Amino acid sequence: MRITMIGTGYVGLVSGACLADFGHDVTCVDKDARKIELIHGGTMPIWEPGLEGLVKSNETRGRLKFTIDLAEGVADAEAVFIAVGTPARRGDGHADLSFVFAAVKELAKALKGPAVIVTKSTVPVGTGDEIARILAEEGAPEGTSVASNPEFLREGAAIADFKHPDRIVVGAEDERARQVLAEIYRPLFLNKAPLLFVERRTAELTKYAANAFLAMKISFINEIADLCEAVGADVQDVARGIGLDNRIGPKFLHAGPGYGGSCFPKDTLALLKTAEKAGVPQRIVSTVVEVNDARKAAMADRVRDAVGGSLTGKRIGLLGLTFKPNTDDMRDSPSIPLAQALMAGGAVVAAFDPVGREQAEPLLPGVEFAGNAYEAATGADALVIVTEWDEFRALDLGRLAMVMNGTALVDLRNIYDRVTVERAGLSYRGVGRGAG
Ligand code: UDX
DSSP: OEEEEEOOSHHHHHHHHHHHHTTOEEEEEOSOHHHHHHHHTTOOSSOOTTHHHHHHHHHHTTSEEEESOHHHHHTTOSEEEEOOOOOBOTTTOOBOOHHHHHHHHHHHHHOSSOOEEEEOSOOOTTHHHHHHHHHHHTTOOTTOEEEEOOOOOOTTSHHHHHHSOSOEEEEESSHHHHHHHHHHTHHHHHTTOOEEEEOHHHHHHHHHHHHHHHHHHHHHHHHHHHHHHHHTOBHHHHHHHHHTSTTTOSTTOOOOSOOOSSSHHHHHHHHHHHHHHHTOOOHHHHHHHHHHHHHHHHHHHHHHHHTTSOOTTOEEEEEOOSSSSSOOOOTTOTHHHHHHHHHHTTOEEEEEOSSOHHHHGGGSTTOEEOSSHHHHHTTOSEEEEOSOOGGGTTOOHHHHHHHOSSOEEEETTOOSOHHHHHHTTOEEEOSSBTTO
16 A cells, blocks of 8 residues: 655654554655654654664665655555644644645645545544545545544554554545555454544544543542542552452553643643534533643642742752653653742752653753753752653662752652652652652
8 A cells, every 4th residue: 555644743753654564655754854864864853662663674675765745755645644743723722733734735736646635633523524625625636535543652652552552443434435544454453453433523533532531530540649648548559449440441540740741731622622612511621631730730839848848949859851751752741840830939950851851951941951860869859750761660769868968759650669768768758649
């Protein structure tokens, strides 16, 4: 199958490389010449485990090509995936579709024959209809159709998620589009990944509903964590106790500093906008957004309490800045409001992140960047685990106690247990764990 992927961001590059790995003939298009040059040279524009090797091996085998020329890239394609960014529009939270529509206009003129145009970008309900309208208006070849195939890739595990999905959702209105998508995903289908054919609008909404539900699970357990602290219960055990119920499931029940990233914050807001427009308020999702914003803003208070009630003149070490481990992505990371509030309260902040420094530095003016965890801890009154990178899971606690000025370990990801930490001479404050 000849496939073109427009956009080499997270979703486009991972999906393009994985589809090439299935044996399809994939051309990735991006307007950003520097990015394409970098990828050609073997440097990935994002940090994602396994991606570099996958891109290289498929490029070498001639199945994966890169170009900045959209017209050339789509001319002979049987399927064109649109995987350009849909950021939250500044000011109103609506998904910004200008990149999507610009790509559609351009490709409509460049197609030599009918193709299936597939949106992978997360787009509001009804976007497929608008794309179909633009294609017709711009004179796309007769028989060109539009499908929706939302992605459910987690950063840091995107390749595994693509190759072993829980399900593939395809929204299509005609038989040919269904056949083309079935052919594209045949390798996964053979592995028994459920392929769900639904209406296009249903597929578009499914993506938002999935992310909103997961965001809700996180906000739910975060509020339960606060209650655990107040009543002397342990949120880890509560999460396990409810998660073993098959109706609930154990995933996305880790209490922490609030969700961040490129999807949950943006997609929940966009869903609320769609709901507002449709006149069907989504009160649960709206509360989830509020709860999460308030939670991120409240994390600095925990640190302030751990250092005795005032941040003035205190030195705070932060471990992990990216919104989750195994990515260099800083978008909407809880570390940003945390570091800002600590500095606003009068503290000096030193931080270490295994891969996120380059992305983090411009976002966190005033923060000192350390070369490793122990350097970030040196002289600190409190050390805060913000992101649960594996390398923070087995720190030498004795060494930390020695280099720190104070004793507070604030573990916002619950990766340590109190007894071990206290044995090393540090004090411990987790999230939702009994009295601390
Ligand atoms: C998410 C979705 O999981 C994926 O399907 C989608 O389409 C893109 O958005 P991603 O943003 O990469 O993926 O990360 P995810 O692992 O879902 O985590 C999102 C945020 O929630 C992170 O900040 C993470 O730390 C937080 N989180 C996640 C929790 O606080 N607790 C949890 O139990 C799980």
